[in-house]
Amino acid sequence: MRPVEFVGFTCPWCGEPGETTVDMVSADREWVEDCAVCCAPIVFRRVEAPDAEIPQVEAIREGE
Numbered sequence: 001m002r003p004v005e006f007v008g009f010t011c012p013w014c015g016e017p018g019e020t021t022v023d024m025v026s027a028d029r030e031w032v033e034d035c036a037v038c039c040a041p042i043v044f045r046r047v048e049a050p051d052a053e054i055p056q057v058e059a060i061r062e063g064e
């Protein structure tokens with residue numbers, strides 16, 4: 001397993017596709033990043049998927 005994985009997502013604010021990195025070493029399961037397109041804060045949550053080669057991430061609006 002690589003220490004960092006790139007994961008695609010769709011911005012929950014503007015609908016634009018983007019890519020984020022998941023730190024596979026860190027135990028953080030939730031973090032916030034600003035959308036590169038609309039600059040709105042996106043909450044990323046790692047979804048438990050032990051068999052998945054690429055981590056599953058859900059992108060939701062901050063505050064919901």
Ligand SMILES: [Zn+2]
Pocket residue numbers: 011012013014015016035036037038039040
């Ligand atoms: Zn956006």
